[in-house]
Amino acid sequence: MQARQRILDAAQVLFALRGFDATSTKGIAQEAGVPQGLVFYYFANKEKILEDLVRERSFLPEMEQILRAAPEVRAKEALHELGRRFLAVVTRREAIARILVRESPNHPQVAERWRQMRESAIGIIGSYLEGAVERGHLHASRPETIARIFLYNLIFAALIDETLDAEQYLNNVVETMLEGITDSP
Amino acid sequence: MQARQRILDAAQVLFALRGFDATSTKGIAQEAGVPQGLVFYYFANKEKILEDLVRERSFLPEMEQILRAAPEVRAKEALHELGRRFLAVVTRREAIARILVRESPNHPQVAERWRQMRESAIGIIGSYLEGAVERGHLHASRPETIARIFLYNLIFAALIDETLDAEQYLNNVVETMLEGITDSP
Amino acid sequence: MQARQRILDAAQVLFALRGFDATSTKGIAQEAGVPQGLVFYYFANKEKILEDLVRERSFLPEMEQILRAAPEVRAKEALHELGRRFLAVVTRREAIARILVRESPNHPQVAERWRQMRESAIGIIGSYLEGAVERGHLHASRPETIARIFLYNLIFAALIDETLDAEQYLNNVVETMLEGITDSP
Amino acid sequence: MQARQRILDAAQVLFALRGFDATSTKGIAQEAGVPQGLVFYYFANKEKILEDLVRERSFLPEMEQILRAAPEVRAKEALHELGRRFLAVVTRREAIARILVRESPNHPQVAERWRQMRESAIGIIGSYLEGAVERGHLHASRPETIARIFLYNLIFAALIDETLDAEQYLNNVVETMLEGITDSP
DNA sequence: TATGAATGAGCTTTCATTCAT
DNA sequence: AATGAATGAAAGCTCATTCAT
Numbered sequence: 060m061q062a063r064q065r066i067l068d069a070a071q072v073l074f075a076l077r078g079f080d081a082t083s084t085k086g087i088a089q090e091a092g093v094p095q096g097l098v099f100y101y102f103a104n105k106e107k108i109l110e111d112l113v114r115e116r117s118f119l120p121e122m123e124q125i126l127r128a129a130p131e132v133r134a135k136e137a138l139h140e141l142g143r144r145f146l147a148v149v150t151r152r153e154a155i156a157r158i159l160v161r162e163s164p165n166h167p168q169v170a171e172r173w174r175q176m177r178e179s180a181i182g183i184i185g186s187y188l189e190g191a192v193e194r195g196h197l198h199a200s201r202p203e204t205i206a207r208i209f210l211y212n213l214i215f216a217a218l219i220d221e222t223l224d225a226e227q228y229l230n231n232v233v234e235t236m237l238e239g240i241t242d243s244p
Numbered sequence: 245m246q247a248r249q250r251i252l253d254a255a256q257v258l259f260a261l262r263g264f265d266a267t268s269t270k271g272i273a274q275e276a277g278v279p280q281g282l283v284f285y286y287f288a289n290k291e292k293i294l295e296d297l298v299r300e301r302s303f304l305p306e307m308e309q310i311l312r313a314a315p316e317v318r319a320k321e322a323l324h325e326l327g328r329r330f331l332a333v334v335t336r337r338e339a340i341a342r343i344l345v346r347e348s349p350n351h352p353q354v355a356e357r358w359r360q361m362r363e364s365a366i367g368i369i370g371s372y373l374e375g376a377v378e379r380g381h382l383h384a385s386r387p388e389t390i391a392r393i394f395l396y397n398l399i400f401a402a403l404i405d406e407t408l409d410a411e412q413y414l415n416n417v418v419e420t421m422l423e424g425i426t427d428s429p
Numbered sequence: 430m431q432a433r434q435r436i437l438d439a440a441q442v443l444f445a446l447r448g449f450d451a452t453s454t455k456g457i458a459q460e461a462g463v464p465q466g467l468v469f470y471y472f473a474n475k476e477k478i479l480e481d482l483v484r485e486r487s488f489l490p491e492m493e494q495i496l497r498a499a500p501e502v503r504a505k506e507a508l509h510e511l512g513r514r515f516l517a518v519v520t521r522r523e524a525i526a527r528i529l530v531r532e533s534p535n536h537p538q539v540a541e542r543w544r545q546m547r548e549s550a551i552g553i554i555g556s557y558l559e560g561a562v563e564r565g566h567l568h569a570s571r572p573e574t575i576a577r578i579f580l581y582n583l584i585f586a587a588l589i590d591e592t593l594d595a596e597q598y599l600n601n602v603v604e605t606m607l608e609g610i611t612d613s614p
Numbered sequence: 615m616q617a618r619q620r621i622l623d624a625a626q627v628l629f630a631l632r633g634f635d636a637t638s639t640k641g642i643a644q645e646a647g648v649p650q651g652l653v654f655y656y657f658a659n660k661e662k663i664l665e666d667l668v669r670e671r672s673f674l675p676e677m678e679q680i681l682r683a684a685p686e687v688r689a690k691e692a693l694h695e696l697g698r699r700f701l702a703v704v705t706r707r708e709a710i711a712r713i714l715v716r717e718s719p720n721h722p723q724v725a726e727r728w729r730q731m732r733e734s735a736i737g738i739i740g741s742y743l744e745g746a747v748e749r750g751h752l753h754a755s756r757p758e759t760i761a762r763i764f765l766y767n768l769i770f771a772a773l774i775d776e777t778l779d780a781e782q783y784l785n786n787v788v789e790t791m792l793e794g795i796t797d798s799p
Numbered sequence: 800t801a802t803g804a805a806t807g808a809g810c811t812t813t814c815a816t817t818c819a820t
Numbered sequence: 821a822a823t824g825a826a827t828g829a830a831a832g833c834t835c836a837t838t839c840a841t
Contacts, residue, residue, distance in 0.1 A: 062826085078265065080265030081350065083809080084812085085810080093827095094827050095812095095829095096812090096827055097825080099811085100827095104811075105811065157349075164346055165262070177405070200420075201420045201423075207397075208393065211405075212392075212393055212396050212397070214400075219404075221355070222359060231386065231389045235386045235393065268834075269835075270834090270835075278801095278802095280802080280803070284838080285801065285802085448719065448720055451635055453813075455813090463823095465823080465824070466817090466818090466825090468815095469816065470821075474816075475814095534633065535636065544775070547775070571790045574790045577767075578787060578791070582767070589774075591725070602763060605763065606763070608754075608756075639831080648805085648806095649805070650833095652806075654833060655803095655805070658833095660832065
């Protein structure tokens with residue numbers, strides 16, 4: 060049963076690094092240090108490795124827990140904090156996060172899980188913003204859209220645009236969003 | 245010479261649909277209606293098909309031209325317009341756009357071209373915002389970051405999150421960004 | 430010990446259905462509802478399952494008993510009766526019969542058992558015909574060849590030509606053989 | 615294109631010898647003296663090799679031609695002659711004939727072709743017998759059944775019961791059938 | 800310039816069998 | 821006596837690429 064985890068570990072590393080198609084099951088077995096045949100003892104086929112990987116190791120619960128633990132502070136610090144925590148989770152689970160992003164176009168199950176995670180995060184951040192609005196800490200008429208804009212930028216910075224320094228970009232985004240743009244009359 | 249274009253057409257469709265790795269050169273030849281051998285007569289190897297594809301068909305010039313043609317109107321309408329035009333270009337060149345997104349992690353040349361396009365768009369949108377600020381149509385202290393936030397959201401809506409209606413989300417984003425969030429004192 | 434019989438039951442079904450080569454020991458274990466390893470606890474290898482199957486379950490004794498019980502009646506009715514009984518035995522033990530036919534070319538032990546069964550049946554039917562000739566119920570100069578012709582046709586109808594209705598063909602054969610063909614002088 | 619015939623030659627030999635399942639495509643390539651990959655250049659999959667083999671090389675036309683050429687002689691000699699010719703064809707095309715017999719249970723297309731051949735032969739032999747009856751050379755009320763009985767025995771002798779000398783058994787069968795059995799009153 | 804046959808490495812998967820417990 | 825994990829050879833098949841013509 061430990062072998063199964065070693066196979067998942069290896070698949071996680073290789074899928075994140077080279078992508079699903081470019082990773083051979085033989086390569087997974089080697090990286091895991093198990094004989095080739097054992098891969099198919101634990102997983103019916105290569106696709107199932109990916110599915111089990113995202114099912115068993117998606118960090119949805121971890122992310123929800125950490126986002127919900129965001130402190131009740133003024134809006135600016137809270138956005139900073141939520142962003143930092145999200146980036147921290149993504150960094151800690153970077154391999155899975157990259158797999159979710161990369162393999163979504165080809166694997167509906169992965170796409171669905173990835174969507175759930177985004178929507179969950181948006182829901183939590185949006186709820187927080189709503190609360191802040193109700194408590195008068197914040198003026199914002201579309202909290203959910205703000206949450207979405209915020210999250211999409213964090214995902215982009217952390218997982219898509221490799222040239223960005225995510226931490227620093229986060230600061231920019233938070234300050235820019237709070238300052239806002241104002242259409243002059 | 246027409247055969248070469250047919251091969252690129254076929255590759256464009258199949259790479260966008262299934263990804264580079266999952267597309268066979270035989271499949272490209274069939275889709276293009278040309279004999280197998282011809283693919284390697286025009287392209288040294290499979291990788292070169294992808295490289296030529298993004299080199300010859302990236303829509304950087306088209307995008308720059310259309311973004312620069314944005315009218316000098318009030319900020320809100322201008323953002324709407326820029327967003328609409330960007331979405332229009334991406335929709336018209338959707339296959340290439342998807343290839344840029346999908347294949348970037350595995351192909352540095354693709355990643356670089358994709359980065360250039362993003363940065364170019366951000367530059368143009370940022371310049372516009374700066375102009376608007378200078379002309380007093382807009383209050384904004386970080387025009388480039390605003391442009392980045394704006395563009396990343398459009399890319400996400402158009403190419404990554406399949407569940408979003410890009411057009412409608414654009415409206416939400418524009419209005420939300422212009423309204424802004426205000427950290428209450 | 431019951432497990433062993435369950436394994437033989439499963440093997441009998443699957444070998445008859447798909448053939449020996451196309452049946453996996455894992456498939457046998459599943460069909461039998463026993464763990465994989467148990468198959469090799471009871472049988473040294475896959476081949477031995479087949480050998481034990483035809484050794485323990487060939488219906489030679491059953492067939493001999495039922496053929497020998499044929500009543501002493503007029504030749505025509507007796508042939509009908511012998512044929513019907515043979516078809517009944519083959520139908521009741523259809524799986525084994527099909528295995529004998531299918532696997533004979535690849536497994537000498539199976540071929541030998543199958544041959545014994547044919548020869549035994551021919552012997553019994555031939556003896557009966559001889560008796561009938563001696564008692565003057567029948568004119569026939571080569572009883573054994575008649576028995577052979579008769580049996581081969583029944584086997585063909587029951588196990589080889591799937592388009593034939595064995596029961597009806599039996600009637601045709603009996604009547605045709607009794608009528609005979611006569612070379613006109 | 616010569617390579618394709620060599621592959622079919624090799625498959626014919628090996629399928630007849632060991633059966634379809636026990637023959638590897640690698641083995642076929644080796645026997646044919648071609649690289650492994652070429653097998654799948656000419657045949658989409660292993661099954662298709664078998665299908666093309668029986669489609670292109672079934673000896674239906676050859677058999678029909680040779681059976682139809684049977685001389686107009688007295689019934690006994692004619693049966694001998696038809697039987698000898700059938701055995702000659704089967705002997706000359708023994709590999710294909712064995713493949714038809716062996717692979718019918720697992721491959722419907724093979725079974726169908728094999729059935730067509732049997733029915734065609736029965737039709738031709740039956741027609742001949744009918745003609746002989748009409749010309750008064752023969753007394754027989756069920757020519758088609760006689761043809762069927764006759765053919766099944768030849769097939770059995772030639773392809774199923776390895777212990778029989780087909781030529782000699784043919785003589786036995788012809789004489790026995792012509793003598794007939796007579797149910798004494 | 801164009802082509803289809805040829806090539807062999809490598810892929811995913813299956814499988815009979817072994818073995819520690 | 822019973823079991824499920826482990827093993828590695830071999831299977832069918834795919835594929836990018838080469839090459840003679």
